[in-house]
Amino acid sequence: MDWIEGGICAPLGFEAAAAHCGVKTHNTSKRDVMVIRSEVMASAAALFTTNLVQAAPIAVTREHLADGHAQAIVANSGLANACAPCGRAHATTTCEVAADLMGLKPADIIVASTGVIGQELNIGAITAGLPGIVGALERSAEASDAAAHAIMTTDTHPKEVACSIELGGTAVRMGAIAKGSGMIHPNMGTMFCFVTTDAAISPELARAALIEANRVSFGRITVDGDTSTNDTFALMANGMAGNAEISDKGDDYEAFVAALCELCQKVARQMAADGEGAHHLMTCTVSGATDEAAAETLAKSVVGSTLTKAAIYGCDANWGRVLCALGYSGARFDPERVSVSFASAAGTIDVCRDGCGLVFDEALARTILEEPEVRIEVCVGDGEGEATCWGCDITHEYISINGDYRS
Amino acid sequence: MDWIEGGICAPLGFEAAAAHCGVKTHNTSKRDVMVIRSEVMASAAALFTTNLVQAAPIAVTREHLADGHAQAIVANSGLANACAPCGRAHATTTCEVAADLMGLKPADIIVASTGVIGQELNIGAITAGLPGIVGALERSAEASDAAAHAIMTTDTHPKEVACSIELGGTAVRMGAIAKGSGMIHPNMGTMFCFVTTDAAISPELARAALIEANRVSFGRITVDGDTSTNDTFALMANGMAGNAEISDKGDDYEAFVAALCELCQKVARQMAADGEGAHHLMTCTVSGATDEAAAETLAKSVVGSTLTKAAIYGCDANWGRVLCALGYSGARFDPERVSVSFASAAGTIDVCRDGCGLVFDEALARTILEEPEVRIEVCVGDGEGEATCWGCDITHEYISINGDYRS
Numbered sequence: 001m002d003w004i005e006g007g008i009c010a011p012l013g014f015e016a017a018a019a020h021c022g023v024k025t026h027n028t029s030k031r032d033v034m035v036i037r038s039e040v041m042a043s044a045a046a047l048f049t050t051n052l053v054q055a056a057p058i059a060v061t062r063e064h065l066a067d068g069h070a071q072a073i074v075a076n077s078g079l080a081n082a083c084a085p086c087g088r089a090h091a092t093t094t095c096e097v098a099a100d101l102m103g104l105k106p107a108d109i110i111v112a113s114t115g116v117i118g119q120e121l122n123i124g125a126i127t128a129g130l131p132g133i134v135g136a137l138e139r140s141a142e143a144s145d146a147a148a149h150a151i152m153t154t155d156t157h158p159k160e161v162a163c164s165i166e167l168g169g170t171a172v173r174m175g176a177i178a179k180g181s182g183m184i185h186p187n188m189g190t191m192f193c194f195v196t197t198d199a200a201i202s203p204e205l206a207r208a209a210l211i212e213a214n215r216v217s218f219g220r221i222t223v224d225g226d227t228s229t230n231d232t233f234a235l236m237a238n239g240m241a242g243n244a245e246i247s248d249k250g251d252d253y254e255a256f257v258a259a260l261c262e263l264c265q266k267v268a269r270q271m272a273a274d275g276e277g278a279h280h281l282m283t284c285t286v287s288g289a290t291d292e293a294a295a296e297t298l299a300k301s302v303v304g305s306t307l308t309k310a311a312i313y314g315c316d317a318n319w320g321r322v323l324c325a326l327g328y329s330g331a332r333f334d335p336e337r338v339s340v341s342f343a344s345a346a347g348t349i350d351v352c353r354d355g356c357g358l359v360f361d362e363a364l365a366r367t368i369l370e371e372p373e374v375r376i377e378v379c380v381g382d383g384e385g386e387a388t389c390w391g392c393d394i395t396h397e398y399i400s401i402n403g404d405y406r407s
Numbered sequence: 408m409d410w411i412e413g414g415i416c417a418p419l420g421f422e423a424a425a426a427h428c429g430v431k432t433h434n435t436s437k438r439d440v441m442v443i444r445s446e447v448m449a450s451a452a453a454l455f456t457t458n459l460v461q462a463a464p465i466a467v468t469r470e471h472l473a474d475g476h477a478q479a480i481v482a483n484s485g486l487a488n489a490c491a492p493c494g495r496a497h498a499t500t501t502c503e504v505a506a507d508l509m510g511l512k513p514a515d516i517i518v519a520s521t522g523v524i525g526q527e528l529n530i531g532a533i534t535a536g537l538p539g540i541v542g543a544l545e546r547s548a549e550a551s552d553a554a555a556h557a558i559m560t561t562d563t564h565p566k567e568v569a570c571s572i573e574l575g576g577t578a579v580r581m582g583a584i585a586k587g588s589g590m591i592h593p594n595m596g597t598m599f600c601f602v603t604t605d606a607a608i609s610p611e612l613a614r615a616a617l618i619e620a621n622r623v624s625f626g627r628i629t630v631d632g633d634t635s636t637n638d639t640f641a642l643m644a645n646g647m648a649g650n651a652e653i654s655d656k657g658d659d660y661e662a663f664v665a666a667l668c669e670l671c672q673k674v675a676r677q678m679a680a681d682g683e684g685a686h687h688l689m690t691c692t693v694s695g696a697t698d699e700a701a702a703e704t705l706a707k708s709v710v711g712s713t714l715t716k717a718a719i720y721g722c723d724a725n726w727g728r729v730l731c732a733l734g735y736s737g738a739r740f741d742p743e744r745v746s747v748s749f750a751s752a753a754g755t756i757d758v759c760r761d762g763c764g765l766v767f768d769e770a771l772a773r774t775i776l777e778e779p780e781v782r783i784e785v786c787v788g789d790g791e792g793e794a795t796c797w798g799c800d801i802t803h804e805y806i807s808i809n810g811d812y813r814s
Contacts, residue, residue, distance in 0.1 A: 053734030053742045053762075083730055083742075085763045117727025118764035224713040225632065226728070227735040306631040306713070306801075307809055314810030320524025321633070323490055327460030328634035335460045335490075355460075356492045357525035394713075399803050402714055403721030 001165050001259050004173065007144030010162035011173040011198035013039035013240040016143040017136040018150035021129030023078035023115070023122060033126055034150035035133050036073040036194060037102060042236035043200075044070035045207035046110060047214050049231035055080050056087030057111040058232065060095065064107045068203025070236055073110040073194050074098045074130075077151050077179070081113035081121040082229040090123040097127045101134040112232045114179065114192060115153055148177040151192050154401055155181045159270040165259045167252045172199040172241040176263055180223065180271030193218065193233045193267055199256060200239030201246040208249075209257045210235050217264035220296060220389040222304040223275035224398070235260075272303075272390035273373070277397030280312050280369075281390065284376040286326075289385030294331040296387035301329030302376055303391030312374055313393035317342055317365035319351040322376060333380040340378050344371035408572045408666050411580065414551030417569035418580040418605035420446035420647040423550040424543040425557035428536030430485035430522070430529060440533055441557035442540050443480040443601060444509060449645035450607075451477035452614035453517065454621050456638035462487050463494030464518040465639065467502065471514045475610025477643055480517040480601055481505045481537075484558050484586070488520035488528045489636040497530040504534045508541040519639045521586060521599060522560055555584040558599050561808055562588045566677045572666045574659045579606040579648040583670055587630070587678030600625065600640045600674055606663060607646030608653040615656075616664045617642050624671035627703065627796040629711040630682035631805070642667075679710075679797035680780070684804030687719050687776075688797065691783040693733075696792030701738040703794035708736030709783055710798030719781055720800035724749055724772035726758040729783060740787040747785050751778035 004010055018034035046065055048058045064070060074094055081087050091113070095106040113121065137143070148158035162175035174197035181191075201209070214233055239245065246252045273281035284302040289295035302308055305325035311318040319340045327335065340352040346368045351360050368374070411417055425441035453472055455465045471477060481501055488494050502516040520528065544550070555565035569582035581604035588598070608616070621640055646652065653659045680688035691709040696702035709715055712732035718725035726747045734742065747759040753775045758767050775781070 051731060051734035052740070053730050080727070083727060083759070083762055083764060116725075117731060118759065120764075226712055226714045226731060229727075229731050229734060305633055307633045310806055310809030313806065316810070318523075320487070320490060320636075323460050324458060324524060324633060324636050327458035327636060333459070352490065352525065355490055357490060357527075394806060396803050396806050399717060399720065399801060399806060402717030403723065 001163050001262060004162050004164050006141045006162050006175060007148060007160040008036055008175040008177050008194060008196040009139045009141060009144040010175040011196045013198060013238050014196045015137040015139045016147040017133045017138065018146040019129055019133050022125035023076050031146060031150035032078045033076045033129055033133060034147040035098065035137060036147060036196065037137055038071050038236055038238040040238050040240065041069055041071050042238040043068060043203040043206045044110065044234065044236045045203060045210045046232060046234035047210055049228055051227050051229050053083065053229045055082035055113055055230040057081055057091040057113050059088065060091040061110050061112065064109060069108065070110050071104050071108040072098065072102060073234060075112040075151055075192065076126060077153050078115040079113060079119055079121050080115045080117045080230050083118040084120045086120060090121040093123055094126055097130050101131055110234050112192060114151065114230050117229060144175065144177065151177065151179040153179060153181055154276050155179050155274055157274060159267055161263060161266050163259060163263055165255060167199060167243040167255055170241055170243040172197060172243055174259060174263055176267050178267045178271060180274060181276050191228060191231050193264065195235040197237045198239065198241035199237050199246065200243050201237045201256060205246055205253055206235055206237050209260050212257050213260040213264040216261050217268040220300065221268045221272045222300060222391045223272065225304055269390055272392050275392030276401045277395040278392030279395055280393045281373045282312055282376065282392055283373065283388060283390055284378065285388045286378045286380060287386040288379040288381040288383050289331065289333065290383040291385040292387050295385040296389065297331040298326050298329050298378065298380065299387050299389035301325045303389045306394060309391065309394040312369060313395050315366050315369040317351055317362065317369060322378065323352065326378065337381045338378065342368050343375040343377055344368045344373060346371050408570050408669060411569045411571050413548045413569050413582060414555060414567040415443055415582040415584050415601060415603040416546045416548060416551040417582040418603045420605060420645050421603045422544040422546045423554040424540045424545065425553040426536055426540050429532035430483050438553060438557035439485045440483045440536055440540060441554040442505065442544060443554060443603065444544055445478050445643055445645040447645050447647065448476050448478050449643035450475060450610040450613045451517065451641065451643045452610060452617045453639060453641035454617055456635055458634050458636050460490065460636045462489035462520055462637040464488055464498040464520050466495065467498040468517050468519065471516060476515065477517050478511050478515040479505065479509060480641060482519040482558050482599065483533060484560050485522040486520060486526055486528050487522045487524045487637050490525040491527045493527060497528045500530055501533055504537050508538055517641050519599060521558065521637050524636060551582065551584065558584065558586040560586060560588055561683050562586050562681055564681060566674055568670055568673050570666060570670055572662055574606060574650040574662055577648055577650040579604060579650055581666060581670055583674050585674045585678060587681060588683050598635060598638050600671065602642040604644045605646065605648035606644050606653065607650050608644045608663060612653055612660055613642055613644050616667050619664050620667040620671040623668050624675040627707065628675045628679045629707060629798045630679065632711055676797055679799050682799035683808045684802040685799030686802055687800045688780045689719055689783065689799055690780065690795060690797055691785065692795045693785045693787060694793040695786040695788040695790050696738065696740065697790045698792040699794050702792040703796065704736050704738040705733050705785065705787065706794050706796035708732045709785065710796045713801060716798065716801040719776060720802050722773050722776040724758055724769065724776060729785065730759065733785065744788045745785065749775050750782040750784055751775045751780060753778050
């Protein structure tokens with residue numbers, strides 16, 4: 001697998017464009033609507049938030065993907081179109097206007113919104129802006145970058161990645177853009193991640209691949225424990241690479257899934273690292289658990305612990321909080337067999353063995369924890385379960401950002 | 408029921424004392440060890456953290472209470488005596504030394520520690536300080552206050568309360584001291600709450616009453632979602648009021664439980680209001696749920712939502728985050744039937760009806776949210792389930808306190 005440039009426009013046959021349409025009224029320089037279009041009809045699948053309160057675009061997209069196909073994605077940032085009286089009508093109108101402009105059917109459009117919950121979407125801004133965006137669609141790295149910017153809310157930088165692999169001797173490409181930042185505690189869905197690929201794959205297997213990739217990437221990150229109402233993780237596979245269509249779970253499927261997992265983990269790490277106000281990417285690997293599910297439960301509890309996050313912010317090797325988080329995770333283990341180390345580019349330091357504290361060099365520990373990526377390595381016994389989860393520290397900036405987000 | 412003065416020394420036959428012994432090495436003016444002694448043997452019960460990682464004093468106290476009796480409590484702050492190699496030996500030594508000084512058996516001592524996890528308890532400081540503390544035991548409001556101070560960690564003020572009720576024509580008293588502040592997400596236990604009463608009640612019913620009171624008080628607060636390794640909620644009932652011993656679940660038991668619940672709810676509110684760095688006490692009442700358990704799940708999700716807590720800190724009526732937290736709570740409800748209001752001493756404002764936002768006066772909303780106690784009132788339908796949970800906002804001070812707690 002090779003990492004390549006071009007984001008969502010790296011795969012053949014995908015174009016993108018974005019503009020400021022006025023959904024974000026406060027900042028007229030920020031792009032807030034984007035479109036991704038495939039030249040031909042694509043196999044498509046999406047996963048959504050498990051929150052019981054779901055934004056209107058999710059219901060509309062769910063219906064549109066019932067046939068396993070789509071040809072374009074329209075998304076806005078600024079307003080979530082959740083808990084708003086005309087939500088469904090506005091999501092439908094967005095699809096109708098976009099479809100008309102592109103010569104598609106509304107049912108072939110994936111629609112998504114992110115931003116403030118509970119305010120009416122200013123649909124007029126979107127419908128007025130769409131002709132210009134559709135007219136500007138092009139296949140370029142700049143277009144992918146513009147689309148990545150247009151879905152940002154409090155993200156500090158765009159998230160964009162692409163790779164190429166070989167399937168049966170044919171080169172295929174996949175690209176993704178994503179947004180994360182706050183209200184991140186995905187559960188079977190995530191914030192936004194839109195994946196394009198020119199691989200040929202059946203809708204059923206596209207969906208299976210999406211579920212597997214989600215499980216080991218967006219399913220394993222947390223910023224603040226809040227699961228959003230709008231999480232959408234969607235994939236379009238247009239087959240323009242010319243590979244033999246993946247229609248069973250053979251070698252090509254395995255290779256496709258492996259690449260998709262790696263692509264999504266890279267995006268997930270970017271999301272965690274750019275969590276609202278974050279100074280550190282926190283990576284927790286738990287090994288020696290009874291099984292992978294237990295390891296994931298334990299690792300996610302550590303990266304989700306407010307107190308552990310605050311300790312990492314303070315570059316404080318307060319491993320007692322790690323043990324505490326393991327203990328209340330709900331997974332079983334023997335507290336007297338736990339070992340904990342902190343690691344980063346600056347080195348590794350063991351701080352706990354067999355459930356008891358070790359004497360360690362506090363200055364070295366601080367140096368290790370001052371790096372932007374900090375790894376918390378936990379071994380809970382001699383089982384074979386291992387999993388890695390990602391999160392970020394909680395900082396003064398997080399409080400500032402969220403103490404007055406609407407204003 | 409009447410609120411009275413005197414804290415844990417309000418009930419007949421209870422003495423207390425506290426001193427700085429040196430467990431807290433950084434601050435020599437803070438008391439860090441306290442003793443509560445009953446003149447006679449008492450029925451006793453305790454609930455503990457459900458964290459799998461439990462401090463050594465919990466294991467020791469659990470054994471000591473197997474017979475349903477105790478006569479004294481010894482507790483320290485500063486170090487948690489959790490995940491420390493000699494933890495059990497130190498907890499046992501504490502009981503032995505204290506018992507010897509008071510002419511009791513070690514098995515009649517309840518022992519508890521709170522503070523930093525993973526460091527060895529400096530037992531020498533405790534054993535050297537205990538003679539002075541035991542020598543100073545007295546029944547006074549000042550002694551109760553001293554004990555309340557001695558269990559504080561990052562609490563900004565002591566938590567102390569007492570009341571009197573009549574049981575079968577006889578006046579009985581109960582008092583409590585408690586500490587909370589951080590790592591507060593109790594689950595069948597809490598941080599420290601020590602309750603004394605001169606009521607006569609069997610050990611079995613004392614335990615039953617404790618479980619019921621815990622369910623509706625400490626079981627319904629959260630500060631940061633982190634369940635501590637040391638939570639201990641203990642009660643001693645010495646019978647010195649002279650009431651007919653409560654030995655069945657009749658009227659006297661009901662009156663006793665009702666008073667204990669109210670006492671503990673008052674303490675729980677104090678804990679939530681004094682959560683680390685808190686500016687606001689957040690009270691969320693959910694009504695109209697399918698049952699009380701669903702209402703509690705919903706309300707606890709709201710007061711536990713990091714983003715809702717950040718919004719309350721910012722006095723921002725961002726009710727979308729309330730709906731979001733309801734939606735991921737795990738309890739079932741119809742999102743299209745939810746209504747939300749914010750209320751405080753400054754008034755009430757409706758912000759959401761039938762799952763959609765209302766136009767409301769933002770200036771009035773801000774005035775309401777600027778009060779120290781903010782109520783979030785949620786109705787999710789027309790069921791009969793109702794519950795109230797308490798929490799606090801997350802603030803810059805929380806981050807500062809926990810970014811460098813050990814130093």
